[in-house]
Amino acid sequence: MTDESPELRASDADRERVAERLREAVAEGRLDMEEFQERLDATYKARTYGELAPVTRDLPDASAPSAVPARASSTGTGAWAERIGGAGTSSRGVAIMSGFSRKGVWTVPRRFNCFAFWGGGEVDLREARFEAPEVVVNCVAIMGGVDVIVPPGVEVVVRGIGVMGGFEERLGDDLPERGAPRVIVTGFAFWGGVGVKRKVTRAQKRQLKEERRRGELE
Structure with missing residues (x-):
């Protein structure tokens, strides 16, 4: 998953990894809630790696979907930022x-x-x-x-x-x-x-x- 293959189709797991990175960015203070919502909408609409990559390009260690770390959650609740407001x-x-x-x-x-x-x-x-x-x-x-x-x-x-x-x-x-x-x-x-x-x-x-x-x- 790199910029050299932007036309390849992204999977649900790829989109979830990017969404999780966005939630972490909110918790870190890198994104406000409006930016978060806009990027989250773009993430779930993305069909290829080329459409996913720009969503987190300006976040640390997120130049491509493959660079976004997945964070395990035993309860599935994950970060809370997107659930408040x-x-x-x-x-x-x-x-x-x-x-x-x-x-x-x-x-x-x-x-x-x-x-x-x-x-x-x-x-x-x-x-x-x-x-x-x-x-x-x-x-x-x-x-x-x-x-x-x-x-x-x-x-x-x-x-x-x-x-x-x-x-x-x-x-x-x-x-x-x-x-x-x-x-x-x-x-x-x-x-x-x-x-x-x-x-x-x-x-x-x-x-x-x-x-x-x-x-x-x-």
Whole structure:
């Protein structure tokens, strides 16, 4: 993969290596978010090495796609820079003798309020973006329950109060990753509960299994 063969078709792995170098450049302060987004769009649209090479040409050790080092991530979360920023897409969840769910790709606002009365709710942050480096998930559960699911690497602080109910943490020993957002879970539980747990997505589970399998074969 050099400038001498710019017409050769690039693979998905080539594009991912360049995308990862761009994420590292944001974390290093070499690119701002606007530049990052423009270059990331160009990366995923690129079909040949000739189209990929200019994306990282002005970054250290990135004169061609082959020069961009791949960085392994056991969780698949990688760098966080591209997941922080933008306006929140949902500000509340309400379950009154019913349920609500916020999951998949969405943007968590600076403060997300949820209320469950004789019902249940789910706030899943595993594939979410974050409006700010620190967000608050405020949960009120009255004879109901709310589950907050966070991905590995995120810093979590739980400050809720329970009366004949409580806040349960199942976060494990996972350490915060550099640049990861901080999630503060707060609120009130009366005859109800708020559960905070850390989980990976199914896709990340498959990736972990594949990484372990490759490690066993090497």
